[in-house]
Amino acid sequence: MKARYFTFALLLFGCMLNAQTYTRMSYPISWGAGANTGERINNTSWIGYHLEFGHDVHSNSFVGIETGWVTLYDEVNNVTETIGSTTVTGNQYRYLNVIPILLKYTYLFENSSEYVPFVAAAGGISWAKSTTDVGIFRFNNEEWPFTVGTEVGINFDMDYSTKFQLSGYYNFLAKRDNLNSQAYWGIRIGFMWM
Numbered sequence: 001m002k003a004r005y006f007t008f009a010l011l012l013f014g015c016m017l018n019a020q021t022y023t024r025m026s027y028p029i030s031w032g033a034g035a036n037t038g039e040r041i042n043n044t045s046w047i048g049y050h051l052e053f054g055h056d057v058h059s060n061s062f063v064g065i066e067t068g069w070v071t072l073y074d075e076v077n078n079v080t081e082t083i084g085s086t087t088v089t090g091n092q093y094r095y096l097n098v099i100p101i102l103l104k105y106t107y108l109f110e111n112s113s114e115y116v117p118f119v120a121a122a123g124g125i126s127w128a129k130s131t132t133d134v135g136i137f138r139f140n141n142e143e144w145p146f147t148v149g150t151e152v153g154i155n156f157d158m159d160y161s162t163k164f165q166l167s168g169y170y171n172f173l174a175k176r177d178n179l180n181s182q183a184y185w186g187i188r189i190g191f192m193w194m
Contacts, residue, residue, distance in 0.1 A: 024052040026190020033183040047071040062106040072096040093133040100126040120151040145176040163192040
């Protein structure tokens with residue numbers, strides 16, 4: 001099953017490269033949100049990257065594919081918790097790794113200035129793995145949940161084809177089998193080439 005998703009992602013990625021109008025690379029700084037993620041992991045995440053390819057469908061509208069990787073991490077001391085059918089006590093190391101594969105629509109609010117705001121909405125799937133390490137025990141939940149995301153940001157023109165971007169984003173992963181719903185948000189700092 002995983003091989004099919006990976007093959008589909010590579011084919012879609014190749015098609016987007018062939019017909020791309022823009023390429024975007026950015027660095028996300030992320031935080032967990034909601035009860036299942038934000039209360040479990042409340043550290044700032046400095047680990048990740050964001051990659052996007054797209055094609056224009058109108059002068060202000062773009063459709064593309066977004067991917068990347070975000071790792072949320074936290075350490076909690078002296079916790080007793082029942083995970084599945086096992087009760088463990090000790091220091092916990094909690095991780096959430098997410099690799100989204102999202103179809104994305106972006107709308108630019110064109111104006112004559114060097115600063116162009118934009119909004120975006122995305123949907124697709126993500127590979128998500130929640131891990132809890134306690135002593136010698138490791139508890140994993142790995143799934144491919146349905147994912148939706150939003151983004152609001154601003155482009156700063158650097159030259160005719162390069163833009164500096166600053167944005168805020170939010171991603172929500174639906175509950176799937178043993179993995180509870182997850183959510184995270186953050187800011188992205190990066191560049192866009194058109």
